[in-house]
Amino acid sequence: xxxxxxxxxxxxxxxxxxxxxxxxxxxxxxxxxxxxxxxxxxxxxxxxxxxxxxxxxxxxxxxxxxxxxxxxxxxxxxxxxxxxxxxxxxxxxxxxxxxxxxxxxxxxxxxxxxxxxxxxxxxxxxxxxxxxxxxxxxxxxxxxxxxxxxxxxxxxxxxxxxxxxxx
Amino acid sequence: xxxxxxxxxxxxxxxxxxxxxxxxxxxxxxxxxxxxxxxxxxxxxxxxxxxxxxxxxxxxxxxxxxxxxxxxxxxxxxxxxxxxxxxxxxxxxxxxxxxxxxx
Numbered sequence: 001x002x003x004x005x006x007x008x009x010x011x012x013x014x015x016x017x018x019x020x021x022x023x024x025x026x027x028x029x030x031x032x033x034x035x036x037x038x039x040x041x042x043x044x045x046x047x048x049x050x051x052x053x054x055x056x057x058x059x060x061x062x063x064x065x066x067x068x069x070x071x072x073x074x075x076x077x078x079x080x081x082x083x084x085x086x087x088x089x090x091x092x093x094x095x096x097x098x099x100x101x102x103x104x105x106x107x108x109x110x111x112x113x114x115x116x117x118x119x120x121x122x123x124x125x126x127x128x129x130x131x132x133x134x135x136x137x138x139x140x141x142x143x144x145x146x147x148x149x150x151x152x153x154x155x156x157x158x159x160x161x162x163x164x165x166x167x
Numbered sequence: 168x169x170x171x172x173x174x175x176x177x178x179x180x181x182x183x184x185x186x187x188x189x190x191x192x193x194x195x196x197x198x199x200x201x202x203x204x205x206x207x208x209x210x211x212x213x214x215x216x217x218x219x220x221x222x223x224x225x226x227x228x229x230x231x232x233x234x235x236x237x238x239x240x241x242x243x244x245x246x247x248x249x250x251x252x253x254x255x256x257x258x259x260x261x262x263x264x265x266x267x268x269x270x
Contacts, residue, residue, distance in 0.1 A: 038251030106270055107232055118243040
């Protein structure tokens with residue numbers, strides 16, 4: 001017998017462990033999208049992902065121009081890795097990414113965090129990584145609820161309709 | 168395809184319950200659509216619905232951020248008005264298509 005009852009997601013726990021523009025935004029867009037769909041949302045930043053919620057760094061995220069095979073020149077030609085290694089090229093490319101996103105009306109990181117918490121989403125930092133990078137709660141953005149351990153993270157993920165997403 | 172009748176007018180809906188013809192919308196239709204979800208609309212809700220309709224007719228892409236900057240209600244307030252689907256539910260009751268933006 002088949003059943004057609006729908007079982008929508010009830011909770012998502014999204015982990016962001018990398019600090020490049022695209023990795024951070026993937027996590028932010030997914031978290032905000034979940035909140036907008038009425039799904040309970042926990043967003044957890046660890047390792048280099050902490051840059052996205054660190055007051056000093058969050059406005060200066062970058063994208064990798066070296067070792068990024070999907071990188072293209074404007075117009076679509078491949079972007080030579082050697083070119084990406086030249087000083088200032090990376091910051092130019094990152095600035096361009098940010099301006100392209102602004103054109104599409106994509107909010108900056110800070111506004112995104114505020115949108116997520118406005119809808120009831122919660123944002124956390126990983127304790128181990130925060131200790132490693134010597135970050136305290138006051139170094140992190142106000143929207144960050146707490147610095148928690150991996151055990152606490154799994155406690156937050158309880159429930160049989162929860163998904164854990166690692167971006 | 169579903170259908171509801173409001174004041175003798177037959178309203179066509181998509182599978183998700185969105186109106187197929189936004190021009191059929193009026194306040195009674197909005198109330199009926201909301202009632203089907205056990206949801207009651209107040210004047211504050213209607214301010215948002217009317218804003219969404221105006222922007223939709225102007226061809227704008229609707230996002231919660233845009234509504235948040237409209238001066239009508241901030242994003243937190245929008246979540247309070249339409250819990251669990253600030254843009255989804257407001258678009259539905261405003262009689263405009265299901266939102267297609269990702270932000």
